[in-house]
Amino acid sequence: xxxxxxxxxxxxxxxxxxxxxxxxxxxxxxxxxxxxxxxxxxxxxxxxxxxxxxxxxxxxxxxxxxxxxxxxxxxxxxxxxxxxxxxxxxxxxxxxxxxxxxxxxxxxxxxxxxxxxxxxxxxxxxxxxxxxxxxxxxxxxxxxxxxxxxxxxxxxxxxxxxxxxxxxxxxxxxxxxxxxxxxxxxxxxxxxxxxxxxxxxxxxxxxxxxxxxxxxxxxxxxxxxxxxxxxxxxxxxxxxxxxxxxxxxxxxxxxxxxxxxxxxxxxxxxxxxxxxxxxxxxxxxxxxxxxxxxxxxxxxxxxxxxxxxxxxxxxxxxxxxxxxxxxxxxxxxxxxxxxxxxxxxxxxxxxxxxxxxxxxxxxxxxxxxxxxxxxxxxxxxxxxxxxxxxxxxxxxxxxxxxxxxxxxxxxxxxxxxxxxxxxxxxxxxxxxxxxxxxx
Numbered sequence: 096x097x098x099x100x101x102x103x104x105x106x107x108x109x110x111x112x113x114x115x116x117x118x119x120x121x122x123x124x125x126x127x128x129x130x131x132x133x134x135x136x137x138x139x140x141x142x143x144x145x146x147x148x149x150x151x152x153x154x155x156x157x158x159x160x161x162x163x164x165x166x167x168x169x170x171x172x173x174x175x176x177x178x179x180x181x182x183x184x185x186x187x188x189x190x191x192x193x194x195x196x197x198x199x200x201x202x203x204x205x206x207x208x209x210x211x212x213x214x215x216x217x218x219x220x221x222x223x224x225x226x227x228x229x230x231x232x233x234x235x236x237x238x239x240x241x242x243x244x245x246x247x248x249x250x251x252x253x254x255x256x257x258x259x260x261x262x263x264x265x266x267x268x269x270x271x272x273x274x275x276x277x278x279x280x281x282x283x284x285x286x287x288x289x290x291x292x293x294x295x296x297x298x299x300x301x302x303x304x305x306x307x308x309x310x311x312x313x314x315x316x317x318x319x320x321x322x323x324x325x326x327x328x329x330x331x332x333x334x335x336x337x338x339x340x341x342x343x344x345x346x347x348x349x350x351x352x353x354x355x356x357x358x359x360x361x362x363x364x365x366x367x368x369x370x371x372x373x374x375x376x377x378x379x380x381x382x383x384x385x386x387x388x389x390x391x392x393x394x395x396x397x398x399x400x401x402x403x404x405x406x407x408x409x410x411x412x413x414x415x416x417x418x419x420x421x422x423x424x425x426x427x428x429x430x431x432x433x434x435x436x437x438x439x440x441x442x443x444x445x446x447x448x449x450x451x452x453x454x455x456x457x458x459x460x461x462x463x464x465x466x467x468x469x470x471x472x473x474x475x476x477x478x479x480x481x482x483x484x485x486x487x488x489x490x491x492x493x494x495x496x497x498x499x500x501x502x503x504x505x506x507x508x509x510x511x512x513x514x515x516x517x518x519x520x521x522x523x524x525x526x527x528x529x530x531x532x533x534x
Contacts, residue, residue, distance in 0.1 A: 246286070249289050417447075425472055
């Protein structure tokens, strides 16, 4: 499977040139123009290879390499620069740089070296990548059919996640604000990071703060953010209650007036965490987007788990601990993950760090990290059926909560047998589409 490459160069044109060259050769590439931003990306995204300039202000390539080595001792690292003197070469050699290449690059040789450390996308992966932007969004002919590129931080593998990102981008691309409703521990801020990049903020860091009691204090905070060229003009503002939505609308209007021409670049992403199933965004209006829980997005859950396992395994020098045994994979998908994305991160990284062997994560390691030693693993021939029934139960519960209806009323709505009257009746029902368990 194709990995990711991180390109760092303070000259944006040169970084873009390398990015385009690698993408033209089917590599998945992210770009950064500031070493401190690249470090942030390394902390969240597992890369196969880093390609970095040497001569940079504030933090040169050697200093960046040193910090990167603290995160990933064995990460392949190609340093690209003009002529380097002997002391500089000795310095980076002692830091275990993988390769030093001089500018101007010999393109053929450069690509040969890159191929040693990272796999390009296969034809199947290229097709899937191309289709990423063609997934269905809201049913409206006026809605754009794609977002600019594959999300870098937010996992949009599942259909619900793809629809969510499409809806968010449609609402955000020309707006001054939007509202995201998420479950506890969710990954809305990761989506905001991708939106920030798509809005033209490159790798500038995104500021997040909780909405103060007064909009005067919020405007002061926004003024500080927008006066600093080192901050993104996309800002996350967390709401602590639905009652703050009206205040948030007023803040947007005041910020547009207060910021003048800078307001054209402003996007305020208001995030409200709620334990309730949201059927109607209510006062948040048409710009409110509901982020589906991980329970609705098993493929995203698996993607995050693999991401965190790989980060932890590479930092600890374990080459095989980013895989899961079939039993561990079943436990991963069967768990409720009420703590959301953040719980997945904590549990998976704990499991990898607790492993005494360089091998796939076992069910026992995952049980220990989850604190559920008694968790049962279904037999191989019944795992899919068990997971499908779990998903069906989740759907029934969500429909009842969202509609404020009883089990019997849901059964009538879905035209089930009259004998279905209670939650236990729903839970004991066979799969509505039993053939799915035979896939």
